[in-house]
Amino acid sequence: MTQPNRIAWDGLQIDRRRALSFRFNGKTYQGYEGDTLASALLANGVHLVGRSFKYHRPRGILSAGVEEPNALVELGREGAHQPNLRATEIPLFDGLEARSQNCWPSLKWDLGAAVQLASPMLTAGFYYKTFMQPSWAWRHYEKVIRKAAGLGKAPTVRDEARYDKRHQYCDLLVVGAGPAGLMAATSAARRSARVILVDERRELGGMLLEESVHIAGQTAKQWVQQTLAELEALETVTVLPRTTVFGRYRHGKFGLVQHTEQGQVLHSVHARRAVMATGAIERPMVFSDNDRPGVMLAGAIRRYIRCYGVVPGRRAAIFTNNDSAYETARCLREAGAEVAAIVDLRERAPSVAGLDDVEILTQAEVVGVQGSQHVKAVEIEVGSKRRRIACDLLCVSGGWTPTIHLLAHGGKDTLAYDAAWGAFIPTCSEPVPGIHATGACNGAQSLVNILAQGIAAGEAAAEALGCEAATPVALPEVQHRGGELSPSAAPVCEVRGGRGKKFVDLQDDVTVRDLELALREGYRSIEHVKRYTTLGMGTDQGRTSNINGMRIVAERLGKRIDEVGTTTFRPPFTPVSLGALAGRESDRRLDVLRRSPIHDWHVRNGAVFMPSGLWLRPQYYRRPGHGETLTEAARKEAANVRDKVGIADVSTLGKIEVQGRDAAEFLNRLYINRCGNVGLHKARYGVMLREDGFVFDDGTVVKLADNRYLISTTTVNAGAVLSHMEFHQQMVWPELSVHIEPVTEQWAVVALAGPASREVLARLMPEEDVSNQALPFLGYREVCFQGVTTRLFRISFSGELAYEIAVPADHGLTLWEALLEAGEPFGIMPYGLEAMDYLRIEKGHLIIGTDIDGRVTPHDIGLGGMIRGDDDFIGRRSLQRPALTEEGRPRLVGFVSADGETPIPASAQLVAERWTGTPQDSLGRITSPGFSPVLDCPIALGLAEVEAEGGSLYAVSPLTGEQAEVTVTRPVFHDPKGERLRG
Incomplete structure (x- = not known):
């Protein structure tokens, strides 16, 4: 129950007075209130947490936040578990039970790892090329593919979690409660704007919680607490921690998921304006065996030490191409860990206080990692010489990527490549109307600039909202111990040497070799490369991999990164559970159910x-x-x-009354026949088309009185027909004097x-x-x-x-x-x-949804004679398209069971010969099977490409395999002249 990697540290997020017990892969461990599952595992010396998706390679914790690609676990008891949760985002609680995914029979001894022996054949796109021949083996291929596909296992029992929904309205939504977000929210709130401040973490403050900095004479944590206290005291401000903004939509609507002790809440927030203060995500480096447990992001190390009191290793090496990793070295030293060496790709290293006795190797690179299930040593190359450095932790930093996903949900034209960041940033501080970008996600690098941009964004938003004037927020004084280190990165992320696999996308096992193969096979668009290799297609959506992948593709093509461009950003930013989208389970159907008066x-x-x-x-x-x-x-x-x-x-049946001076003309434009001219106290059968020429609905039109009609519709289409009529009344023919009233329930x-x-x-x-x-x-x-x-x-x-x-x-x-x-x-x-x-089948009457399924014209179902030839109606011009008038279109016919007994399968396909498993051309389909009381045998209506009655076909169900031999007949089986209904 000891925690060997836990240290004492001031200002931690954890509460050492509250010890918590949890289980991981069946073994009991201890953590503290405020831990995440990831920090608690690292505190207990657990580095191996999972196996990779394709090659089943050992994987450990890489990051400390939402960008985590490796540490995906199942939470809860088997069957009622939640799969694919990031250990870095799971708050620790007493009794928590978690398991690794994608391994059997155990995490340490995974038989799936044998697939690594065949890895040379399992390159990108192998599944497109391998499972083609022989065709008879596909049924076996499919089982193997389905078993191997996917991340995690779906739960099998009822979900007992609670899900709720809320709609909220505000003047300003601030996404991100780091330094820029806090300043923006404070600036707008002081001007009486209604503000919602959102952050995905439980502890607000962003980068300030892991940096050694003083603001306005206070520690960063004290300053954050003071600022939050001011905001929470205002009635116009709502603060939502542990809430992720997963999507930005039109007209100022945002989708949020909030995690509470009771469950999840889906917020639909309607904001007049928004501030994006989403910060930046650290990138890994690409080198041989860069996926080993114990290879972690340098910024994550700082967070684990300064927020959780966890030192993931006792002897660390650092590999970087930017200054920010040097702060990690200083942090490790203060935590009592040894820094074996700093390996810097650049020609010159920064001067950092407290690291005078640390070996700093410039123009050097890590070319390999030793250790199978945990880092034991790294192999570095300086010039032409190689050497081995023993370590149990490798901290990597390949630069920082501004988090611009929400901005780009409206389109990639809001982004531009920035060489200093080595990534894409917004084109300006307001790249989208009503959306203000600020802080690190807007290209600011120093903390002073981040704070200043936050103040400016809040002021600009409040000004645009027309809020009252107030005393502006003053820019606080910032003091960095030992000076501020720049996160700007050298434009290098890949090490060319080394013998092992070099992973670009850790979650999907995409290597440099896979990207090169995609380019050799002719793919040039980054979107095509993404889909061929699955780069950035996992639950992390490429947050740690996409920029590196784009840079490698650009280098291989001899292009600039901005020429290669980015992949498309789509909601959700992070995975959203289906339960949150569906809402609370009530044990009863939530569909509106109507019941007739009888x-x-x-x-x-x-x-x-x-x-x-x-x-x-x-x-x-x-x-x-x-x-x-x-x-x-x-x-x-x-x-x-x-x-x-x-x-x-x-x-x-739908019932709609149409009244007014122009009611007859209105109906004539809706129907293919002149229903508006029906005689007083008479009914007429009518057919409506959609604008594309296909049949929409049918029913009767009855003239109740002068300028007053009652139309009937099918039950299923009653609402759609009403909307169709109201749209044309209000938007297309507003000049017509017509009143429409639905009277179905009356x-x-x-x-x-x-x-x-x-x-x-x-x-x-x-x-x-x-x-x-x-x-x-x-x-x-x-x-x-x-x-x-x-x-x-x-x-x-x-x-x-x-x-x-x-x-x-x-x-x-x-x-x-x-x-x-x-x-x-x-x-x-x-x-x-x-x-x-x-x-109705016996009589040859048709119904919407089966016979009339949105793909048939009046000619197809024998109603072409109803089309009037003198004036216009909805869908008339579309009916003249060649595809709707060509010979050979399926037409309505009837079918009788050939032996008089075998039922005709529903939704069956019609083929010429008895089906034995060999594919045949479809000649049509059964739309309505039934039974004829008059003929005392199974019958059906269908659409088929047949020339003459009396021929035989086979109706075969593709779902059940049932088939019946049928004889083609006319679609009217009973009283073809209509003598009985007119008698």
């Missing part, structure tokens, strides 16, 4: 429901004691409609269908004349039923003599029960969606 009756009488759009509708009815299956019940219900009479609840509607439906209706309304002469097919009447206004439509979807009866929603159940009572002598029974499907 829903309770359906429940009491054995209805089995299915979702239809936002509605719950009866699929079929289970009769007590019969034990019928879906198919058996639906066949009985459909046959009863054909032979006797049935009722169905169709209240869910009416309960019952379909009454079957040969006996007229007798049932006459018995229900004995005072009304419902003869064929008084109420012909597609007729409409307004009548009175039990004292309420009732709309009576002569419309049929079943192909039988049928009516649709609409009453105010509160009277829907009364109408339903009255119809059942009136129809009892005639054998009436309710029918659900499955039986409705059988009936």
Whole structure:
């Protein structure tokens, strides 16, 4: 339980009074309140934490922050764990349990490491070239590839974590609570701006927490605490620690994830302006075996020592191309560690107090690392001579990369290459309208300049917001012990010598050799090189690798880095859990579910429901004691409609009233036929197209009165049709005098269908004349039923003599029960969606979503004759495109099961011969399979490239492997002349 690498240090983030016990890979360790998992592991002398993605090489902790590419662990008990969490970002708590990933049977003895023997063959893109032949072996290849792919294992049990969501509004969002962010927030807050200050770390202060510096006569930590106290005392300021801004979107919207003790909170922040004070990330160096455990970033070493009291090694070597690593050497010496040597790529080293007795080697480089699972020594080259330096820690610093990801989420044209940083920085202090860049992410190097830029950014934002004037924030005095060291880097990050692998991207095992191979194979765009090699495609999104990779590509191509450019920056900046995006689990569906006014009756009488759009509708009815299956019940219900009479609840169909002087013209422009010219108290079937010429929706248009129409839509498309109509009313034809009102929920509607439906209706309304002469097919009447206004439509979807009866929603159940009572002598029974499907397929009627799936034109489904030829309508010009008029397009046909018994599979593909596993050309697809009560056999509708009826095809399901031989027929199986529905 000892912590051999822990030391005493003033001003630490940890609380030594609160010891915490945790487990890593089954072994118990001890840490302190305030530790991260990474700092606690290093304190306990644990350096090996994982295995690499492709080669299963030993990997240790590289960094101390969000940029960590190696130390990805599973947190929690097996099955309920969270995979791919960075140990550097996990706060330690008592009882924490974590495990390494990508290793078996153990971290130290990983059988997967044997893949290193085949590494010469596992270069970039090998998977594109290797698993091609023989084709029969693909099923085996696929299993191996799927097992090897991915980082970590997905949990298998219910996620018990809590997730919440918040929407917040502010004048100014400040991203980053380092010196620049604190100054910007203070400047704006003093001018009464509403400020949200965000930082991904638990302890705010950024670089100040790891630097030896005094500000305004105080230690850096004291100054940070004082500044935060001032901000938190203001009601207009909200401070959010442990919160990551993962995305910047249009119109000032930002996505944030906050980690709290209760769980995660997803914040949608709407900010009038924003300040980016995101700092910079240290880059590693590229040299042989640079991935060994014990190779760490120099800046991370300072953070572990000065924030956590952890010295990751007792004898360290330092390899750098910039001044900032010298502060690490001084920090190590003060912590009691030995600095064996500083290896500097440059010709001249800076003069740093306290390092007089440290060996500094200039124009030197590390060409190799000795030690398999931990650094034991480094091999350096000075001039033409090589030497070995024993050490257990190698601190590397290849320069610093400004963190410009959020700025670049709107496009890469906001960036420019800066030679001093050796990286890309914003083009100016306001590269995006409303976004101010400041501090290290804006190219400032000295702490004085960082503080000054922060003040200026806050003042500029407040000025643009129109905030009241106030006393400006004074620039505090800065005192560096021994002088400030510059982070500017020599334009060298790669060591050409050495025999081992030189890793550019540690997380994805991308080497210099992989980049060179991509260039040899013809890739020139950095975007293509990225995708071919997977450079920067891991959870760290290339934060420690992309600039090095771009520089190597530029050197090999003989170009400048700005000519090569950057890859595209996309949200999220860091991984976001799906639970945070989804929100809190309530154990119930959060979808809006609508129920018809007759829903309770359906429940009491054995209805089995299915979702239809936002509605719950009866699929079929289970009769007590019969034990019928879906198919058996639906066949009985459909046959009863054909032979006797049935009722169905169709209240869910979309209903929209259109009124106004120009209502008829408006409808004529929406539909392919002239629906606006329908006669008074008459109905007309109509079809709408999208702008691209494909069928959008169908339904009926009824003229209720002069300049007043009622249109019906499909259940699923009701909302989409309403939006379509309102858009054209308001944006395309604002000159038309039209009023649109959705009335779906105002009416309960019952379909009454079957040969006996007229007798049932006459018995229900004995005072009304419902003869064929008084109420012909597609007729409409307004009548009175039990004292309420009732709309009576002569419309049929079943192909039988049928009516649709609409009453105010509160009277829907009364109408339903009255119809059942009136129809009892005639054998009436309710029918659900499955039986409705059988009936409409038998009649050749189509529905949106299956037969009309967004890819068909009116000509494809036999409705081309409805297209009027005199004036315009939505989609007319698109219909004239050659691709929509060419010969050979699939057309609507019917299919009958050849043996009269085998069901026709849903979503089946049509092929010419029985399928035996050999690929065949698809001749079409089944859109609606069903059963014909009249023919007493399985039938279907589909779209196929067939010339004549009577031919045979095979309907094969690509999902289940089921197939059925089918005979091609006309798409109308019953009453092709429509005599029954017009009788």
